[in-house]
Amino acid sequence: xxxxxxxxxxxxxxxxxxxxxxxxxxxxxxxxxxxxxxxxxxxxxxxxxxxxxxxxxxxxxxxxxxxxxxxxxxxxxxxxxxxxxxxxxxxxxxxxxxxxxxxxxxxxxxxxxxxxxxxxxxxxxxxxxxxxxxxxxxxxxxxxxxxxxxxxxxxxxxxxxxxxxxxxxxxxxxxxxxxxxxxxxxxxxxxxxxxxxxxxxxxxxxxxxxxxxxxxxxxxxxxxxxxxxxxxxxxxxxxxxxxxxxxxxxxxxxxxxxxxxxxxxxxxxxxxxxxxxxxxxxxxxxxxxxxxxxxxxxxxxxxxxxxxxxxxxxxxxxxxxxxxxxxxxxxxxxxxxxxxxxxxxxxxxxxxxxxxxxxxxxxxxx
Amino acid sequence: xxxxxxxxxxxxxxxxxxxxxxxxxxxxxxxxxxxxxxxxxxxxxxxxxxxxxxxxxxxxxxxxxxxxxxxxxxxxxxxxxxxxxxxxx
Numbered sequence: 328x329x330x331x332x333x334x335x336x337x338x339x340x341x342x343x344x345x346x347x348x349x350x351x352x353x354x355x356x357x358x359x360x361x362x363x364x365x366x367x368x369x370x371x372x373x374x375x376x377x378x379x380x381x382x383x384x385x386x387x388x389x390x391x392x393x394x395x396x397x398x399x400x401x402x403x404x405x406x407x408x409x410x411x412x413x414x415x416x417x418x419x420x421x422x423x424x425x426x427x428x429x430x431x432x433x434x435x436x437x438x439x440x441x442x443x444x445x446x447x448x449x450x451x452x453x454x455x456x457x458x459x460x461x462x463x464x465x466x467x468x469x470x471x472x473x474x475x476x477x478x479x480x481x482x483x484x485x486x487x488x489x490x491x492x493x494x495x496x497x498x499x500x501x502x503x504x505x506x507x508x509x510x511x512x513x514x515x516x517x518x519x520x521x522x523x524x525x526x527x528x529x530x531x532x533x534x535x536x537x538x539x540x541x542x543x544x545x546x547x548x549x550x551x552x553x554x555x556x557x558x559x560x561x562x563x564x565x566x567x568x569x570x571x572x573x574x575x576x577x578x579x580x581x582x583x584x585x586x587x588x589x590x591x592x593x594x595x596x597x598x599x600x601x602x603x604x605x606x607x608x609x610x611x612x613x614x615x616x617x618x619x620x621x622x623x624x625x626x627x628x629x630x631x632x633x634x635x636x637x638x639x640x641x642x643x644x645x646x647x648x649x650x651x652x653x654x655x656x657x658x659x660x661x662x663x664x665x666x667x668x669x670x671x672x673x674x675x676x677x678x679x680x681x682x683x684x685x686x687x688x689x690x691x692x693x
Numbered sequence: 694x695x696x697x698x699x700x701x702x703x704x705x706x707x708x709x710x711x712x713x714x715x716x717x718x719x720x721x722x723x724x725x726x727x728x729x730x731x732x733x734x735x736x737x738x739x740x741x742x743x744x745x746x747x748x749x750x751x752x753x754x755x756x757x758x759x760x761x762x763x764x765x766x767x768x769x770x771x772x773x774x775x776x777x778x779x780x781x782x
Binding site for chain 1 (some may be wrong): 706707735736739746754758777
């Protein structure tokens, strides 16, 4: 487990270093610029640089790469959509709005975007290609905007047990567009997620896989058939790599939230950061709590030590709760700019800062 | 030859050449600048080669209203300014 982490915020990318007295903020890259996603360096892929995704708004999305852990950065190629055919019949413009997720398997790098595309780089992020098999699936036209006007692909689960790239198994989550699985490295896709249930569509479509608002998917690294889903109106768990899910009921506090972290070693354990409900996105009773299950969702512990318990209105967005490879180190950031860490599996938390810019993503180095 | 001037806001991110372009249209003038710095294209134009939503072009002091078809004729003494708005908080 590395002692370094990265926090992407609306006003820069912050390096975190862990010392004897906990985590401290280190260098700041891209100060003032929105950073939407970050892919830390990986000791198992030394040829692959660290990658940061910026959203410069008026000037568009940019990717930057660093060969020296953020000391210096170089702008690299940005994923771009192909020309939109005039007869595409698409109410989504084929224009990159935001990089929402980055995932890698060695030099194989994947990027999930708003408005919903999945891009693939076979050369460690130096060049990109739209995954046309998913983009051209006619069912994509049924995807809808959730928190943004356009649908977005926010979760990319790569099953490292399979040989890349031909046999790589990929699971992606779309808000709003359900969960999609590929068993052939992205050459073909299956709409999965049987058992996911929504409360916001006409009742006859409650179990329609295509309209599920998957907020976040996270798999157990050592047993990637186990996938947790924080959904718009519930928490679900799969034991068959996302093909089907079982709804977890009797969740304390609330089953609404955005983030889920899956223990990399224990398929029974996961963490959640609940809020009241979709209509009121604040902690229950304005007191922050993390939920942890140790038994596959049959029961939960409500963890509060070190977290604010009065007048707290922080919300933890989908990429902002992460567990380290040791299964004990956690980091969590909020849209209000609070950043907390735990060294004991969430039993207790340390506030690293409560005055950072709004946090878009946290990433612990492996 | 038309002259092309980009906002210096862009200089924070990438090299911004100020050029006199052998160009009969705006598209050709921009292409001449992008030939000097290919990275600049993505800051001014989007995936579909349209002007980015908050980028604005002035030709001879007049704001251009088209964003998609940039085959706008230029006179030899035209000056093209490429600006953008700033926002945030």
